[in-house]
Amino acid sequence: MTWTGSSCFVPLVLLFLWRVEEVAEACSCSPAHPQQAFCSADVVIRAKVVGEQEVDTGNNVYGNPIKRIKYDIKQVKMFKGPSQDIDAIYTASSSTVCGVTLETNGNEYLITGRLEADGKMHVTLCQFIEPWDALSPTQRKSLTQRYEMGCECKITRCTSVPCMISSPAECLWTDWVMEKAVYGEQAKHFACVKRSDDSCAWYRGAAPPKKDFLDIEDP
Template sequence: MTCTISSLFVTLTVLLLWRVSEIAEACGCSLVHPQQAFCNADVVIRAKVVAVQEVVSGNDIYGNPIKRIQYDIKQIKMFKGPDQDIEAIFTAPSSAVCGVTLETNGKKEYLITGKAEAVGKMHVTLCDLIMPWDTISSTQKRGLNQRYQMGCECKITRCPVLPCSISAPEECLWTDLVIEKQVFGRQANHYSCMKRADGSCSWYRGLAPPKKELMETEDP
């Protein structure tokens, strides 16, 4: 009896670990700096959610319905994207498959990045940058309005472990995670990676818009 219970426990443990591994693999995301998230996205908006519903978007190869969550939104501002306002955001039905959960009372405003779909629609996942608007720093807001787009020719390389270095002059080394032990540290909250006159890229921080040549930058 004891052996049977023990075997059952081992089996359940293996199944649980397999399931956790499956979920992690299904929604594996690389950490990216806000500027990189902006540059990677088709659409970047400030918006609030006013309604939500589950919808069916066709069938899979086995004939099963593909369910998605549709968030109806009120767009407040578009920083990057098509000429027409975004009216609906689609996402997977659960976090296990990278679905995003947003508040739907129409009060909370978000910064939302994602991929364009049909006219007036976009798709988001947990791998996209989605943040409550009131948590965004003033430097990040300036980046959304101009600087991030100006720096899209640069590449922000995350430092996973010290020591680390860039492999090309067009890179900025992102060290928040190893130095400050947090994703949104000083570089993520207060710096943009900008191209200089010589073609190299460097971290920039300042209250005024950056000079065109960007010959002088302030290192983090």
């Protein structure tokens, strides 16, 4: 009886340890408003993905090779970044470590990422990467000027009520509590911009400017 119980206990322990390791390695990050993603990124481009290959990027501390996915791209437009075109982006080989999976059939994407010391562009699941056709007209227009106008503003995500801002230089992002969606109306159609008095407010591009500011105290 003792031997049988021990044999059952060992697999259960191993299963538990495996689950802990799996959770520890899972990719986790808080959603960011598209404007936040733009402002925090080193590079923001519109590009076609035309190829994919697995590449070695050296060894880890245990001597095991580190694999990354290299996506060959054709840059269509750069909204933010270095003077030279980007011809490839790199990402981790697995989604558990925030690796990104992209279609390589020539689809166009908006891609935000960081620039590494060697000049290579690296992307993760925590960055804003969307098919170009899925972007709203306001999001596309905001990439050229409006998002940058609000980079000094702070966008605070509201996850439960009550929630509020702590300074006039903040915009409250309420898509989750209002629509139960990460990317709702504010993400698709609004930008948080700085006004002449250094306060910040939501601005909707489709309406006249004087009626476009949605202050936090408005109903």
